[in-house]
Amino acid sequence: MKQVFKRPNSLRDVPFHFCPGCHHGIIHRLVAECIDAYDLREKTVCAASVGCSVFMYDYFDIDVCESPHGRAAAVATGIKRALPECFVFTYQGDGDLAALGIAEGVHAANRGENITIIFVNNTVYGMTGGQMAPTTMLGQATTTSPFGRDFRREGYPIRMAELLSMTEGTAFSARVAVNTPKNLMQAKKVLKKAFEVQLRNQGFSFVEFLSSCPTNWKMSAEQANQRVHDEMIPYFPLGVFKEKSETDIL
Amino acid sequence: MSKPKVELVNGNEAIARGAMAAGCKFYFGYPITPQNEIPEYLSKHLPDIDGTFIQAESEIASINMLLGAGATGARAMTSSSSPGISLKQEGISYMAGSEIPGVIVNMSRSGPGLGGISPSQGDYFQATRGGGHGDYRTIVLAPFSVQENYDLTIKAFDLADQYRNPVMILGDALLGQMKEPIILRDNKPGKFDKPWALTGAKNRKPQFLKSLYLNEGDLTQHNWKLFQKYQQMKAEIQYETYRIEDADMVVVSFGSVARIIKSSINMARDKGMKVGLFRPVTLYPYPEEILRRLSQKVHHFFAVELNTGQMVEDVKLSVDKGSRVDFYGRPPGSIPTPNELFDEIQKVYR
Amino acid sequence: MYFDVIIAGFGGQGVLLLGNLLTYAAMVEGRHVTYMPVYGVEMRGGTANCTVVISDQEIGSPVIHHPVTAVVMNKPSLVRFGAMVQPGGWLFVNSSLIDAAEGDYSKIKMIMVPTIELAAKAGDPRLANMAMLGAMIEETKAITQEAVVKAFKQALDKRYHKMIPINTAAIEEGARFIREGKR
Numbered sequence: 001m002k003q004v005f006k007r008p009n010s011l012r013d014v015p016f017h018f019c020p021g022c023h024h025g026i027i028h029r030l031v032a033e034c035i036d037a038y039d040l041r042e043k044t045v046c047a048a049s050v051g052c053s054v055f056m057y058d059y060f061d062i063d064v065c066e067s068p069h070g071r072a073a074a075v076a077t078g079i080k081r082a083l084p085e086c087f088v089f090t091y092q093g094d095g096d097l098a099a100l101g102i103a104e105g106v107h108a109a110n111r112g113e114n115i116t117i118i119f120v121n122n123t124v125y126g127m128t129g130g131q132m133a134p135t136t137m138l139g140q141a142t143t144t145s146p147f148g149r150d151f152r153r154e155g156y157p158i159r160m161a162e163l164l165s166m167t168e169g170t171a172f173s174a175r176v177a178v179n180t181p182k183n184l185m186q187a188k189k190v191l192k193k194a195f196e197v198q199l200r201n202q203g204f205s206f207v208e209f210l211s212s213c214p215t216n217w218k219m220s221a222e223q224a225n226q227r228v229h230d231e232m233i234p235y236f237p238l239g240v241f242k243e244k245s246e247t248d249i250l
Numbered sequence: 251m252s253k254p255k256v257e258l259v260n261g262n263e264a265i266a267r268g269a270m271a272a273g274c275k276f277y278f279g280y281p282i283t284p285q286n287e288i289p290e291y292l293s294k295h296l297p298d299i300d301g302t303f304i305q306a307e308s309e310i311a312s313i314n315m316l317l318g319a320g321a322t323g324a325r326a327m328t329s330s331s332s333p334g335i336s337l338k339q340e341g342i343s344y345m346a347g348s349e350i351p352g353v354i355v356n357m358s359r360s361g362p363g364l365g366g367i368s369p370s371q372g373d374y375f376q377a378t379r380g381g382g383h384g385d386y387r388t389i390v391l392a393p394f395s396v397q398e399n400y401d402l403t404i405k406a407f408d409l410a411d412q413y414r415n416p417v418m419i420l421g422d423a424l425l426g427q428m429k430e431p432i433i434l435r436d437n438k439p440g441k442f443d444k445p446w447a448l449t450g451a452k453n454r455k456p457q458f459l460k461s462l463y464l465n466e467g468d469l470t471q472h473n474w475k476l477f478q479k480y481q482q483m484k485a486e487i488q489y490e491t492y493r494i495e496d497a498d499m500v501v502v503s504f505g506s507v508a509r510i511i512k513s514s515i516n517m518a519r520d521k522g523m524k525v526g527l528f529r530p531v532t533l534y535p536y537p538e539e540i541l542r543r544l545s546q547k548v549h550h551f552f553a554v555e556l557n558t559g560q561m562v563e564d565v566k567l568s569v570d571k572g573s574r575v576d577f578y579g580r581p582p583g584s585i586p587t588p589n590e591l592f593d594e595i596q597k598v599y600r
Numbered sequence: 601m602y603f604d605v606i607i608a609g610f611g612g613q614g615v616l617l618l619g620n621l622l623t624y625a626a627m628v629e630g631r632h633v634t635y636m637p638v639y640g641v642e643m644r645g646g647t648a649n650c651t652v653v654i655s656d657q658e659i660g661s662p663v664i665h666h667p668v669t670a671v672v673m674n675k676p677s678l679v680r681f682g683a684m685v686q687p688g689g690w691l692f693v694n695s696s697l698i699d700a701a702e703g704d705y706s707k708i709k710m711i712m713v714p715t716i717e718l719a720a721k722a723g724d725p726r727l728a729n730m731a732m733l734g735a736m737i738e739e740t741k742a743i744t745q746e747a748v749v750k751a752f753k754q755a756l757d758k759r760y761h762k763m764i765p766i767n768t769a770a771i772e773e774g775a776r777f778i779r780e781g782k783r
Contacts, residue, residue: 041451042450042451042452042453043450043452044450044451045321045322045448045449045450047318048458048460054462057456057458057460060456061451061456062450062451062456063448063449063450063451063456063457063458064448064456064458064459064460065317065318065321065348065448065458065459065460066344066348066458066459066460066461066462067314067317067318067344068314068317068340068341068344071310071311071314071317071341074306074310074311074312074314074315074317074318075314075315075317075318075321076318077304077311077315077318078276078278078314078315078316078317078318078319078320078321078322078326079318079319079321079322079448080318081276081302081304081315081318081319082276082302082318082319082322082323082324082326083322083449083450086449086450103307103308103310103311104307104310104311104314106307107306107307107311111304256627258620258623258624258627258635258754260635424636424662424663427636427637428634428635428636428662429620429623429634429635429636429637430633430634430635430662431627431633509660509661510660510661511660512658512660513659513660513661514660516660585661585663587661587663587664587665587666588660588661
């Protein structure tokens with residue numbers, strides 16, 4: 001019998017701890033599929049972050065270095081400079097990258113650091129229990145913005161893919177979603193492009209995933225997917241914001 | 251044997267050259283007075299050996315780049331001065347927790363806050379008591395001359411690899427800025443097996459470096475393991491004694507003050523006062539057992555520091571009960587002269 | 601043997617080079633030696649100074665409050681360091697830029713050195729610092745002139761080595777000034 005679906009080699013054979021309907025599992029799988037697609041499992045080192053994705057090393061069958069909260073881009077810089085032949089990526093949530101680690105992210109991009117950042121934006125702090133994130137939508141109630149985010153108090157949700165597309169060192173910056181099969185297929189295509197940018201030594205590559213958090217959004221999985229479509233995508237448009245041509249080597 | 255190579259260099263450059271002699275190929279830092287000759291030298295010379303120099307966006311980024319490079323098994327270093335070292339503490343804690351080696355240089359200045367750029371020993375507690383969060387220790391080496399800046403930096407890399415632990419060089423502005431002739435070594439960098447290093451999981455199982463332990467009992471076990479390691483570090487204790495054989499009173503000082511007070515001790519000896527010096531070179535692990543044994547022969551100790559009283563606590567914890575421990579501290583602002591410290595010796599000597 | 605000196609002046613007068621050269625020369629003679637520059641914010645504002653300590657024994661402090669010797673190349677340096685010299689010590693004053701020293705210097709040996717004129721005699725008035733060095737070592741015997749000449753090669757970058765003869769000549773002019781007792 002022909003096998004049409006299997007676990008990527010780069011993922012371990014263990015169940016995810018993620019909540020039902022959470023997109024982390026899907027994004028993990030996409031990343032693992034790309035690692036397999038380019039046969040990178042034996043030459044990949046990941047800088048993990050702090051948040052729901054902290055347990056990466058339990059799921060990915062690759063070398064992983066834990067980073068202090070927000071500092072994954074700096075840790076990845078140290079790894080990549082020491083191991084230029086390895087594929088090096090970070091996997092960071094919105095609190096990690098867009099709040100605490102924004103300096104590390106922007107400067108890694110500006111140096112044209114030849115690493116890939118996988119950014120998971122679910123508009124909320126997941127692991128600590130649903131507090132406001134830098135990407136929390138206007139009006140969205142969280143445990144620390146109980147009356148809804150008000151730009152007069154808390155400012156606006158930050159658009160990281162656009163922001164990082166502005167630095168000269170950024171070779172690739174895009175935003176994708178995985179809330180529908182169509183978006184998921186497109187997300188994989190975009191993610192592959194980001195991988196290829198690093199494999200061609202073109203510099204910094206960045207992919208923002210719009211992700212759901214049904215638990216902290218207090219929604220069902222279906223409602224959460226719908227929210228990504230109805231609320232997030234209009235504010236955080238999907239697309240490629242920066243793409244150096246293949247021949248444009250640093 | 252060929253004639254040793256002697257050069258006149260300043261203390262910061264001696265550290266940079268010690269690092270290169272130790273095979274350090276990666277440096278990450280952010281400018282701050284009074285240690286800028288370290289990044290300046292390495293930015294110029296690391297490319298000679300295909301090394302990497304990054305002027306990072308912050309001290310926080312620097313320490314985390316060090317963490318990343320160290321995680322691959324590479325020899326790497328960062329340097330800063332007091333306020334910058336405060337920013338690095340989180341990273342140092344993670345390195346200790348994940349058992350990632352690396353060398354951190356603190357050519358300390360004065361605080362608190364922005365303080366000033368004059369020499370100070372106000373970072374003794376921060377260096378020896380962990381500095382960051384959690385029950386960890388950092389090996390701390392305290393040079394007192396430009397030659398020791400060079401020699402102890404070489405040693406720091408070996409200790410970091412041997413114990414899989416961050417190692418700190420604690421100097422100060424005086425030791426960073428002064429020039430002295432030093433003997434350069436034809437050093438063969440120590441070789442250490444690093445099966446734990448992250449290099450891509452080729453022909454082996456994937457591995458990870460982490461400090462998060464949530465399963466019941468795991469963190470306890472991890473902390474005990476670290477504790478065992480800290481116990482083993484006692485084998486590295488290093489200190490200097492000077493004219494203590496017949497001493498009635500032993501001065502205890504480290505770093506630049508130990509250097510200045512040596513002259514004061516000679517003055518005291520010329521006046522017939524039996525005074526000696528005990529100089530800890532490793533501030534962690536502190537030579538407490540040596541000091542305890544010394545306190546069975548000598549019963550009067552005089553701790554002298556460029557702060558208002560930090561290392562004196564370790565002296566008190568080390569010596570036998572019944573020993574007298576006097577203290578003279580100098581807050582930052584001016585460096586005491588040998589004459590001034592001689593006066594202080596005279597005040598407490600009996 | 602013990603000698604220390606604070607050398608001070610405007611930035612650009614070559615006081616740090618003077619100190620460095622002295623330090624190298626002491627190194628050539630196999631002595632213990634330390635050199636301590638001012639650094640950081642003190643460098644702003646146009647004044648520079650450094651301290652050199654030379655000894656046959658291990659050197660305690662590289663920082664000296666009351667030096668055996670002070671070399672002052674401009675008026676502000678005289679005001680700041682002149683009164684600090686130990687009784688019996690030397691104060692070398694750059695008389696090309698400083699007219700007269702106010703204050704009581706009766707307990708020290710004050711030596712007025714017309715550095716620019718001496719350097720001009722050697723061929724380049726910009727070598728005033730070297731003329732001062734020559735006068736200082738001739739008077740104090742802190743190090744030999746031969747050691748300084750040897751030290752040039754180490755202290756100066758190779759591209760300046762062609763300048764060594766004229767620098768040496770300026771040092772000799774300073775030394776001759778002391779020998780001939782013209783001060």
